[in-house]
Amino acid sequence: MRYHKIPDETIRRLPVYLRGLLFSSEKGRKNISSLDLAKLLAVNPWQIRKDFSYFGDFGTPGVGYDTEKLIRHIKKILRLDGGHKAALVGVGNLGGALLAYDGFGVFGFEIAAAFDIAPHKIGQKMHEVEIEDVERLATLGERGIGLGIIAVPRAAAQEIAEELVSAGVTGILNFSPVHIDVPKKVKVITIDIAMDLARLPYYMPAG
Amino acid sequence: MRYHKIPDETIRRLPVYLRGLLFSSEKGRKNISSLDLAKLLAVNPWQIRKDFSYFGDFGTPGVGYDTEKLIRHIKKILRLDGGHKAALVGVGNLGGALLAYDGFGVFGFEIAAAFDIAPHKIGQKMHEVEIEDVERLATLGERGIGLGIIAVPRAAAQEIAEELVSAGVTGILNFSPVHIDVPKKVKVITIDIAMDLARLPYYMPAG
DNA sequence: CTATGTGAATTTATTCACAGCA
DNA sequence: TGCTGTGAATAAATTCACATAG
Numbered sequence: 001m002r003y004h005k006i007p008d009e010t011i012r013r014l015p016v017y018l019r020g021l022l023f024s025s026e027k028g029r030k031n032i033s034s035l036d037l038a039k040l041l042a043v044n045p046w047q048i049r050k051d052f053s054y055f056g057d058f059g060t061p062g063v064g065y066d067t068e069k070l071i072r073h074i075k076k077i078l079r080l081d082g083g084h085k086a087a088l089v090g091v092g093n094l095g096g097a098l099l100a101y102d103g104f105g106v107f108g109f110e111i112a113a114a115f116d117i118a119p120h121k122i123g124q125k126m127h128e129v130e131i132e133d134v135e136r137l138a139t140l141g142e143r144g145i146g147l148g149i150i151a152v153p154r155a156a157a158q159e160i161a162e163e164l165v166s167a168g169v170t171g172i173l174n175f176s177p178v179h180i181d182v183p184k185k186v187k188v189i190t191i192d193i194a195m196d197l198a199r200l201p202y203y204m205p206a207g
Numbered sequence: 208m209r210y211h212k213i214p215d216e217t218i219r220r221l222p223v224y225l226r227g228l229l230f231s232s233e234k235g236r237k238n239i240s241s242l243d244l245a246k247l248l249a250v251n252p253w254q255i256r257k258d259f260s261y262f263g264d265f266g267t268p269g270v271g272y273d274t275e276k277l278i279r280h281i282k283k284i285l286r287l288d289g290g291h292k293a294a295l296v297g298v299g300n301l302g303g304a305l306l307a308y309d310g311f312g313v314f315g316f317e318i319a320a321a322f323d324i325a326p327h328k329i330g331q332k333m334h335e336v337e338i339e340d341v342e343r344l345a346t347l348g349e350r351g352i353g354l355g356i357i358a359v360p361r362a363a364a365q366e367i368a369e370e371l372v373s374a375g376v377t378g379i380l381n382f383s384p385v386h387i388d389v390p391k392k393v394k395v396i397t398i399d400i401a402m403d404l405a406r407l408p409y410y411m412p413a414g
Numbered sequence: 415c416t417a418t419g420t421g422a423a424t425t426t427a428t429t430c431a432c433a434g435c436a
Numbered sequence: 437t438g439c440t441g442t443g444a445a446t447a448a449a450t451t452c453a454c455a456t457a458g
Contacts, residue, residue, distance in 0.1 A: 009427060015405035019384065033439060042386050045439095046429065053441050061435045061440045079408035086404075093307040097300035103384055103401040147407065171411040173404050177226065177310055179249050187410040189403055193380075194310040196396055197293075198222035200354065200378040201286035203394035216449060240417060252417095253451065260419050268418045268457045418457075428447070435440080 006077070010051045015107070016041055017048065018074050022106060025067045033064035075108070085112035085145040087169070089160050090152035091121055091131050094175055098151060099127045112145055117156075134160070141168035150174045161188070213284070217258045222314070223248055224255065225281050229313060232274045240271035282315070292319035292352040294376070296367050297359035298328055298338050301382055305358060306334045319352055324363075341367070348375035357381045368395070 020041045024032045034052075038045040052058060052065070055077060059065045075081045086104075088095055088111050099111060115134045116122060122133050137160075140148075148164035150157055150172060157176035164172060165186055174180050174190040182188055227248045231239045241259075245252040259265060259272070262284060266272045282288045293311075295302055295318050306318060322341045323329060329340050344367075347355075355371035357364055357379060364383035371379060372393055381387055381397040389395055 007427070011406055011409055015399075015402040018405070019399075019402065035439080040386070042388070044429080046431095047427095049440065050428080050442080057441075059440050062438045063436075064439070077409070078405060079411070080405060084408060093304040097304040098400075100300040101400070103399075104404065107401050107405045109401070109404060146411070149404075171407040173400075173407060179247070181249070185412055187407060189407055191398070191400065191403055192222075192226075192310075193305070193308065193398065194314050194316070195222040195226065196398055197311065197316060197356075197380050198225070198285060198287060198314045199218055200380060200394060200396055201291060202218055202284070204286070204353070204378040205392055214449070242417080251451080253453095254449095256418065257420080257450080264419075266418050269416045270458075271417070416458090418455105420455090421453100423450105423452075425450070426448080428445100430445075431443100433440105433442090436438090 004054055006054045010054055011078075013043075013047075013051060014074050014078055016043070017051070018071065018078075018107070021065075021067055021071050021074070025071060029067055031060075031064040032067055034059070036064070080108045083108040083110065084147050085110055085143075086147040086149055086173075087111075087113040087115065087137070087140055087145045087164070088129075088149045088151060089115045089134065089137070089164070090150065090156075091116045091126065092151065095151040096126060098149060099129060109147075111149070113140070113143065134163070137163045137167050139167070140164070145169070147171045148173070150176055150180075152176065154178050213261045217261055218285075220250075220254075220258055221281050221285055223250070224258070225278065225285070225314070228274055228278050228281070232278060236274055238267075238271040239274055241266070243271070287315045290315040290317065291354050292317055292350075293354040293356055293380075294318075294320040294322065294344070294347055294352045294371070295336075295356045295358060296322045296341065296344070296371070297357065297363075298323045298333065299358065302358035303333060305356060306336060316354075318356070320347070320350065324359075341370070344370045344374050346374070347371070352376070354378045355380070357383055357387075359383065361385050 020037050034045040034048040038048055058070050086109055091114050114129045114131045116131050117134050121131050124131050146169055148169040150160055152160055154176045157178055158180055161180045161182055165182055170186050172188045174188055177192045180188050227244050241252040241255040245255055265277050293316055298321050321336045321338050323338050324341050328338050331338050353376055355376040357367055359367055361383045364385055365387055368387045368389055372389055377393050379395045381395055384399045387395050
């Protein structure tokens with residue numbers, strides 16, 4: 001199946017596998033079998049093999065997958081190689097937590113700029129990043145920042161999204177609990193924490 | 208199809224519909240058609256009708272769906288009626304942001320307790336909630352808290368999960384970037400922000 | 415005439431089972 | 437012998453098209 005289109009569901013799982021492979025690599029393992037990776041991530045081994053089969057032969061029968069080689073290749077598919085600079089808009093409670101979060105690095109992301117509308121925040125530094133006036137969003141293009149993170153109140157989300165798009169951003173991670181309308185060349189992923197929480201009780205035993 | 212099992216994918220979408228319906232209700236609308244709801248949320252109208260058809264007749268042909276009635280019913284299916292108390296473990300950057308977040312209320316959630324391990328935080332109040340020693344996690348059962356939110360460093364996540372389960376928690380929202388092993392009567396939903404971000408570049412145009 | 419509800423058709427994803435390679 | 441890679445079988449979800457109800 002080497003030359004097939006990779007299914008969306010597989011793309012969704014690739015970062016999961018990447019996490020597992022990076023973890024295994026940190027432990028010094030050169031190879032990992034689909035079974036071991038499956039145990040680590042609590043998924044099915046045949047699902048893993050099928051997913052990997054969509055983009056080539058990386059495993060050695062009897063041995064497993066070459067960890068480093070596979071990491072490099074998954075990063076390449078997801079276009080994580082080369083790194084990405086992101087602009088954070090909205091340095092409130094959530095925005096501040098995102099600035100402090102150290103988990104973006106492993107996937108090659110860096111929050112390279114932060115913006116807010118509150119005058120008393122502008123000019124301050126948080127976690128090595130200086131907070132700028134939202135007016136300066138237009139400068140993103142020339143600064144090589146192609147990715148935006150929206151952490152502003154719901155009412156401002158659509159407007160900020162439009163400004164990000166005007167500035168040349170083509171990918172948006174949206175933490176506001178609203179649908180955002182953008183040209184279809186721009187990809188938006190919305191994370192709505194309360195909504196994820198909302199489907200938890202359905203799966204919980206009575207009580 | 209009234210008596211069928213509701214597909215998991217439908218359950219995943221119900222909170223999305225709920226958001227749209229609540230929004231529409233706030234605007235004072237008594238009814239909404241699948242087409243209008245679809246436009247609001249950027250999904251397909253036939254998907255909405257199919258999803259709703261799994262749990263009964265709520266629409267009136269020529270008119271649409273009764274907003275309030277449908278809201279009540281979706282809440283009932285998701286078991287959001289009656290409300291849920293949650294315990295937050297880990298009041299760091301992310302934990303603090305979660306305490307400050309005001310979006311849980313609409314789905315009937317309340318962060319009723321917060322725990323940390325750092326002595327200087329214990330006893331302090333943040334957003335009306337007093338921070339307690341993690342040692343006191345065992346008291347959750349008798350306090351009627353059945354839901355846990357893990358916002359601690361990765362290395363501590365598994366241990367905290369086990370303590371939550373011992374205390375009687377049956378649902379966990381996990382913000383640590385690791386798989387958590389729990390008895391299968393307990394449902395875990397993991398939100399890994401960096402992992403969601405990681406599939407953004409794949410869908411972005413070259414650059 | 416408008417908008418629902420749903421069988422049927424289609425597409426997509428998962429699971430299996432095993433041939434074949436190191 | 438151990439583990440990959442993949443066709444084939446199964447299952448699930450999406451999309452369509454239209455009969456039917458208000």
